[in-house]
Amino acid sequence: NAGVTQTPKFRVLKTGQSMTLLCAQDMNHEYMYWYRQDPGMGLRLIHYSVGEGTTAKGEVPDGYNVSRLKKQNFLLGLESAAPSQTSVYFCASSPPHRGNQPQHFGDGTRLSIL
Amino acid sequence: RKEVEQDPGPFNVPEGATVAFNCTYSNSASQSFFWYRQDCRKEPKLLMSVYSSGNEDGRFTAQLNRASQYISLLIRDSKLSDSATYLCVVNNNFNKFYFGSGTKLNVKP
Numbered sequence: 608n609a610g611v612t613q614t615p616k617f618r619v620l621k622t623g624q625s626m627t628l629l630c631a632q633d634m635n636h637e638y639m640y641w642y643r644q645d646p647g648m649g650l651r652l653i654h655y656s657v658g659e660g661t662t663a664k665g666e667v668p669d670g671y672n673v674s675r676l677k678k679q680n681f682l683l684g685l686e687s688a689a690p691s692q693t694s695v696y697f698c699a700s701s702p703p704h705r706g707n708q709p710q711h712f713g714d715g716t717r718l719s720i721l
Numbered sequence: 722r723k724e725v726e727q728d729p730g731p732f733n734v735p736e737g738a739t740v741a742f743n744c745t746y747s748n749s750a751s752q753s754f755f756w757y758r759q760d761c762r763k764e765p766k767l768l769m770s771v772y773s774s775g776n777e778d779g780r781f782t783a784q785l786n787r788a789s790q791y792i793s794l795l796i797r798d799s800k801l802s803d804s805a806t807y808l809c810v811v812n813n814n815f816n817k818f819y820f821g822s823g824t825k826l827n828v829k830p
Contacts, residue, residue: 638816647729649808649822650765657816665817697764701818709755709810710818712764 609633613698613713620688620720628683628716630698638701639681640665640710641673643694650697656681657703688720722747725811727821735829738799742824744809745791753812754785756794758805759823765808768794799828 611632620626630639637658642650642665652665656675670692672684681700685692695717699710727744734740746754754771769776771783771792782795792811796803809821 640818642820647822649725649820651820652817655816663816695762699818708753709757709767709770712766714764715762717762 611698611700611711611713613696613716615716616714617717618719620685620718622688622690622720624688625684625686626688627685628696628698628718630681630683630700630713631679632681632698632700632711633679634700634711635678636700636711637678637703639675640699640701641671641681641683642697642699643667643692644697645694653683653696690720692718693720694718723821724748724819725809725821727807727809727824729822729824731825731827733827733829734799736799736801738828739795739797740799740826741793741795742807742809742826743791743793744821744824745789746809746811746819747790748811748813748819749787749790751790751811751813754783754792755810755812756781756783756792757808757810759808760805768807796826799826801828801830804828 640655641653654673659678698713701710756768757765758768759765775784784793806823
């Protein structure tokens with residue numbers, strides 16, 4: 608069972624470079640999310656998607672873009688990386704919220720911007 | 722005001738101790754509640770959902786108090802392997818989950 612898979616797991620970028628983080632889930636979940644986690648802080652929602660072709664802003668969307676062209680994939684893009692975007696990025700997915708449906712997480716992407 | 726607030730700890734307890742964490746949430750319309758466990762530099766993993774009547778899973782007991790808007794996690798007979806950060810998560814029955822910043826637990830031999 609793959610669950611939620613994130614690629615890459617580690618990346619170092621220079622300021623101004625661009626890159627895309629890929630999240631793939633094989634659980635047929637409708638909802639997908641991108642979070643960032645910084646030291647001493649909880650997870651903060653960057654963007655999320657409630658279905659193929661739809662995306663919405665979360666708490667900290669600036670500097671990021673997303674796309675959900677296929678139900679199983681949710682891409683997070685950094686167009687011009689900044690040192691403030693150094694963080695650990697987690698992708699999660701969940702079924703639609705009926706009752707106690709938790710999120711399932713990928714194992715994270717550690718991104719450093721120099 | 723934060724959606725979800727937790728005491729960051731750390732809680733330092735000996736093996737075999739009982740320890741409890743609380744978490745408060747600000748939205749009275751919140752519908753779903755969870756405790757996740759996060760090990761250092763790893764992804765959060767679901768520990769247990771929290772049901773209105775309270776629920777137990779082995780050494781772990783979760784309680785919900787809607788009137789006071791808090792949830793709790795009780796760990797009995799702590800093990801070294803319980804050392805981790807425990808995240809409180811609240812869902813308002815729409816599209817978003819709100820995470821506390823976590824409570825760190827250190828279980829000492």
